[in-house]
Amino acid sequence: MPYAMLPDDLAELDSLGLRRYRRTLDSAQATHVLVDGKKYVAFCSNDYLGLANHPELIAAAQAGAAQFGVGAGASHLVLGHARAHEALESQLAAFVKLPRALLFSTGYMANLGIVTALMNREDAVFADRLNHASLNDACLLARAQFKRYAHNNLDQLQRLLASTRARRKLIVADAVFSMDGDIAPVPDLLALAERYDAWLLLDDAHGFGVLGENGRGVLEHFNAAHPRIIYMATLGKAAGVFGAFVAGDPTLIETLLQRARTYIFTTAMPPLLACALSKSIELIASGAPLRQRLHENIIQLKQTLNDSMPGGGELLPSATAIQPLVIGDNRAASSLAQRLADRGVLVPAIRPPTVPPGTARLRISLSAAHTTDDVRCLTGALAGAGVSHH
Ligand SMILES: *Cc1c(COP(=O)(O)O)cnc(C)c1O
Numbered sequence: 001m002p003y004a005m006l007p008d009d010l011a012e013l014d015s016l017g018l019r020r021y022r023r024t025l026d027s028a029q030a031t032h033v034l035v036d037g038k039k040y041v042a043f044c045s046n047d048y049l050g051l052a053n054h055p056e057l058i059a060a061a062q063a064g065a066a067q068f069g070v071g072a073g074a075s076h077l078v079l080g081h082a083r084a085h086e087a088l089e090s091q092l093a094a095f096v097k098l099p100r101a102l103l104f105s106t107g108y109m110a111n112l113g114i115v116t117a118l119m120n121r122e123d124a125v126f127a128d129r130l131n132h133a134s135l136n137d138a139c140l141l142a143r144a145q146f147k148r149y150a151h152n153n154l155d156q157l158q159r160l161l162a163s164t165r166a167r168r169k170l171i172v173a174d175a176v177f178s179m180d181g182d183i184a185p186v187p188d189l190l191a192l193a194e195r196y197d198a199w200l201l202l203d204d205a206h207g208f209g210v211l212g213e214n215g216r217g218v219l220e221h222f223n224a225a226h227p228r229i230i231y232m233a234t235l236g237k238a239a240g241v242f243g244a245f246v247a248g249d250p251t252l253i254e255t256l257l258q259r260a261r262t263y264i265f266t267t268a269m270p271p272l273l274a275c276a277l278s279k280s281i282e283l284i285a286s287g288a289p290l291r292q293r294l295h296e297n298i299i300q301l302k303q304t305l306n307d308s309m310p311g312g313g314e315l316l317p318s319a320t321a322i323q324p325l326v327i328g329d330n331r332a333a334s335s336l337a338q339r340l341a342d343r344g345v346l347v348p349a350i351r352p353p354t355v356p357p358g359t360a361r362l363r364i365s366l367s368a369a370h371t372t373d374d375v376r377c378l379t380g381a382l383a384g385a386g387v388s389h390h
Contacts, residue, residue, distance in 0.1 A: 017330035018351055028053040031369045033346070041374050042346040043364045048210050048321045049290045050369030051240025051283060057276045064275025072268035076103075077257075080268035088274040089245070091281055096208075096216050098231060098247040102256055105269050107205055107234035107244040108134040112141055113260030114201060114230060114246055115170065119144040124166035126157055126198070128173045130180060133354075135172050135203060144170075151177075154188050161196040169198035175218035176206035179355050179363060181318025183207070186222045193228050201230040209238025210291060210321060215284040239280045243269045290368040294321055297366045297375050304379040314387075316361075323364040324350075325387070333360035339385035345378055 013019040027034040029052040033042045051057055064084060074080035085103055093101040104110035115138035119125060124145040127135060139146045145166055149156040161169065171193055173184045186202065193200040204217045212220025217233055219225060227249045235243040246256060256263060283290075301323055305315050316324045327333040330351045337349035340362075351360045364378070 017334060023346075031367055031371075031374055035346070038344075040341070040344050040346045041370075041377050043366065043370075043378055044346050044348050045365060045367065046206065046237035047240055047369075048206075048238040048294060048365070048367050049240065049284065049287055050367050051238070051280055054240060054280075054283065056283065057240060057279050060279035061272045061276040064272030068271035068275070070270055070272065072270055074268065075264060075266060076268045077264055082268070082271035082274065084271040084274035084278070085268060088278050088281075091278055092245050093247055095281055095285065096219065096231060096233075096247050097225065100250045100253040101245045101247040102253050102263065103269065103274070104244045104246065104260075104263060105266055106242070107203070107232065107236070108137075109262035109266065110232050110234075110244040110246055111135050111138045111201075111203065113256060113262035114232065115139055115144070115172070116142045116261060117256050117259040118142075118199070119168060119170055121145075122166060123168040123170065124164045126160055126169065126171045128152065128177075128184070130177050131172060131174050132178050132203060132205065135174070135201075139172070151180075152182075152185060154185065154192065157189075158192055161192060161198065169196060170201060171198050172201040173203070174206070175202045175204040176211070176320050176322065178206055178322065179350055179361070180316055180324060181206075181320045181322030182316070183211070183218065183221070183320065186218055186224050190224060190226055190228065194226075198228070199230055200226075200228050201232065203232050205232075205234040205237055205244075206320065206322060208233035209284045209287070210294065213288065215287050215291060235277055235280075239277060239284065241276050241280055242273050243277065287368075293368040294366060297368070297370050297372075298323065300372065300375045301364065301366060301379065304375070305382070308379065308383055308387075321366045323366060325362040325364060325382075327360050327362065328358055330360045333362060336385055336387065337362060340378075340381050343381040343384055345381040347378070 023035050025033055029045050029047055033040055068082055072080040089101045089103055111134040119142040121143050125139040127148050129148050130151045147160045175184050189200055208217040209215045211217050231247045235241050314326050333349040337347055340347055347362045347364055350363045
């Protein structure tokens with residue numbers, strides 16, 4: 001039987017404490033969810049501003065369905081590119097203050113499309129070790145030389161850039177690291193890109209909508225803008241819907257439209273989602289109070305945990321909505337997550353290969369929609385589950 005090896009493979013996942021199980025939501029994604037008939041306070045989503053279930057986005061999606069139907073029916077280059085997509089691309093470019101933007105169906109596909117369209121065997125990609133899996137996969141698929149540097153180690157990156165003889169060079173980094181929550185040193189990366197004539201691809205999946213005064217993301221946070229920057233952000237996280245976009249130099253964007261295989265050979269996102277996203281970008285632009293609420297939640301969590309775990313520096317030094325509590329052992333992380341669930345609080349245990357071996361963690365994600373009581377509920381459950389004894 002061709003399947004003969006698979007049971008052993010699955011048993012190995014069990015023996016390593018790495019088997020994953022899904023929970024099935026019976027409610028919309030929110031801070032308070034219904035799972036298998038039980039209510040929980042959840043700290044699991046990337047819906048940082050609470051827009052995934054927002055009434056104005058739902059109304060925009062419904063109006064979009066009435067006008068455009070439910071499916072795009074074709075790829076963008078064959079008749080799937082609707083007025084709603086076109087309008088959203090212009091809106092996104094104006095919002096992030098870059099010349100042109102191109103929609104992709106997901107962030108994973110955007111990263112694959114960008115890197116494979118621009119790089120090949122003669123080229124070299126320089127990547128932070130903690131980058132998202134989609135960026136790593138993109139480099140492998142492009143067959144470019146793949147040179148990884150230790151997390152935020154700019155000296156090592158500089159040495160790698162200085163020693164390459166590759167034709168084109170591309171530095172790639174998460175703008176906010178998805179499992180650690182820290183922000184990449186964008187001005188330093190840009191300076192190295194300048195010095196070594198490289199492009200800089202920034203994956204702002206976790207910064208778009210939340211960083212910067214106006215939620216324009218990491219570029220606004222650092223007041224950075226440069227033609228070398230290839231800016232990618234996802235629309236299924238803070239924006240609350242689905243999809244992704246790339247923004248930058250017009251010639252770059254036209255090249256992606258012509259060459260990115262994950263753009264060309266796939267169905268366009270449903271136009272109704274583009275309608276919902278247009279509303280979402282409006283709410284993000286006027287969302288300073290939401291970002292303030294999120295910030296207050298971050299401060300409350302950090303202060304409470306640091307007080308209750310003196311010297312227990314397990315909470316990584318993150319200033320963003322992603323607040324990882326590193327446990328180390330895979331099973332210990334899973335069993336802590338289970339004890340929290342028993343107390344009505346959902347926090348995901350993140351294990352290898354998503355994070356390096358020995359650094360299994362609870363990845364606490366905060367949202368503007370969490371109340372002070374929700375955060376207190378989490379810190380109380382952590383204390384009850386015995387976190388301070390680690
Ligand atoms: C979530 C994520 C992606 C993938 O985006 P999707 O739209 O979910 O496919 C890419 N990069 C980073 C850093 C992410 O966190």
